[in-house]
Amino acid sequence: MMRILYIAFLLFGLSSCWPTAFMNPNDTSYPEEWKQFYINPIEVGSPTAPSNYGATLSENLRTGIQNNTRLKLSSKLNDAQVQISGIVAAYSTAPNAIQQNDQVAQNRLTISVNFTIITPTKGLEEIKMTSTRFSDYGAGEQLVDVENRLIEEINQQVVQDVINKLLSNW
Numbered sequence: 001m002m003r004i005l006y007i008a009f010l011l012f013g014l015s016s017c018w019p020t021a022f023m024n025p026n027d028t029s030y031p032e033e034w035k036q037f038y039i040n041p042i043e044v045g046s047p048t049a050p051s052n053y054g055a056t057l058s059e060n061l062r063t064g065i066q067n068n069t070r071l072k073l074s075s076k077l078n079d080a081q082v083q084i085s086g087i088v089a090a091y092s093t094a095p096n097a098i099q100q101n102d103q104v105a106q107n108r109l110t111i112s113v114n115f116t117i118i119t120p121t122k123g124l125e126e127i128k129m130t131s132t133r134f135s136d137y138g139a140g141e142q143l144v145d146v147e148n149r150l151i152e153e154i155n156q157q158v159v160q161d162v163i164n165k166l167l168s169n170w
Contacts, residue, residue: 038080049091064159
């Protein structure tokens with residue numbers, strides 16, 4: 001009997017913490033007047049980033065915001081209530097886990113993007129944020145071989161950071 005009560009209490013506790021905002025995109029904490037968003041092409045300011053990384057991240061942002069919020073993509077900058085621009089500030093790889101005899105066990109790809117979110121509906125309010133994310137890969141792997149997978153993992157995290165900022169208390 002105690003086990004059933006314990007399980008019921010645990011399930012109730014976990015369900016009360018469940019992130020319902022992500023399960024229901026129409027239940028958001030940003031203003032109702034926000035209907036459309038526009039993403040300026042993400043600039044690549046890091047010389048080590050792939051030349052197409054800005055376009056890839058821009059497309060991931062468009063898809064992520066459309067799929068996880070009630071905002072619709074605007075084809076015109078002036079029609080959007082939320083305008084997002086960004087620049088890739090850092091794109092680097094470095095040893096992460098050093099073992100005995102200075103042997104590298106893992107490397108880490110780190111990407112940092114500076115975003116500016118402008119909301120003309122609230123008197124041109126401007127929010128600046130930086131998202132720095134990383135993904136590790138084995139020392140025996142070449143970056144060229146795993147780079148696309150790592151970029152995909154990192155981009156998912158960066159997109160979630162931007163969505164979290166949009167859903168935060170405005």
